Amino acid sequence: MKKTALIVVDVQNDFCPGGSLAVQEGDKIIPPINRMIEWFQKANLPLFFTRDWHPEKHISFVDQGGPWPIHCVQNSPGAEFHPGLQLPETVTIINKGYLINDDSYSGFQGTDLATQLNDIDVDSVYVCGLATDYCVKETVLDALKKGYQVKVVKDAIRAVDVTVGDSEKAIKEMRDKGAQIVSKAAVI
Numbered sequence: 001m002k003k004t005a006l007i008v009v010d011v012q013n014d015f016c017p018g019g020s021l022a023v024q025e026g027d028k029i030i031p032p033i034n035r036m037i038e039w040f041q042k043a044n045l046p047l048f049f050t051r052d053w054h055p056e057k058h059i060s061f062v063d064q065g066g067p068w069p070i071h072c073v074q075n076s077p078g079a080e081f082h083p084g085l086q087l088p089e090t091v092t093i094i095n096k097g098y099l100i101n102d103d104s105y106s107g108f109q110g111t112d113l114a115t116q117l118n119d120i121d122v123d124s125v126y127v128c129g130l131a132t133d134y135c136v137k138e139t140v141l142d143a144l145k146k147g148y149q150v151k152v153v154k155d156a157i158r159a160v161d162v163t164v165g166d167s168e169k170a171i172k173e174m175r176d177k178g179a180q181i182v183s184k185a186a187v188i
């Protein structure tokens, strides 16, 4: 039987209020994500948490000529999952952006996420987390390209919104490319 997995993208301290690359209301999504985690756990369905996991002097940092402030440095407090996020023992953690000269917004790029999903017969995924207009979007688009059925949980995502409207643009692009945009109520 084919399975559904939950992919929680980058719910890390640096992307939440108080962090170095804080997403507005980034922590507001934690309660609904926790409810989904509980539901997937009870149903014995797989949970994957991605995390941005950059070396010091990563290419994406402003001091290296990149677009972002220093964030999610490997083993630093900012790279930890938000303390409010439930972290069951059964979660599989996927590190990304861990090479100094390579950035990847997608949880599939430079990781074994697709192999792991295929090994356990996953054919559909729910995606939630941070940020709508970067890592959530790229993870969703890659999942679609790889043939998974994708549902994006709209109450459980938030955007960086470097430019006003980025969030809506990202949601439209995900929908246009085949993702279903659902609310939490449709999951649990």
Ligand code: VGL
Pocket: 010, 015, 052, 068, 105, 130, 131, 132, 133, 134, 135, 136
């Ligand atoms: C992200 C900017 C830089 C994200 C990661 O998780 O959306 N955004 N690195």
Ligand code: ZN
Pocket: 052, 054, 060, 068, 071, 072, 097
């Ligand atoms: Zn990053």
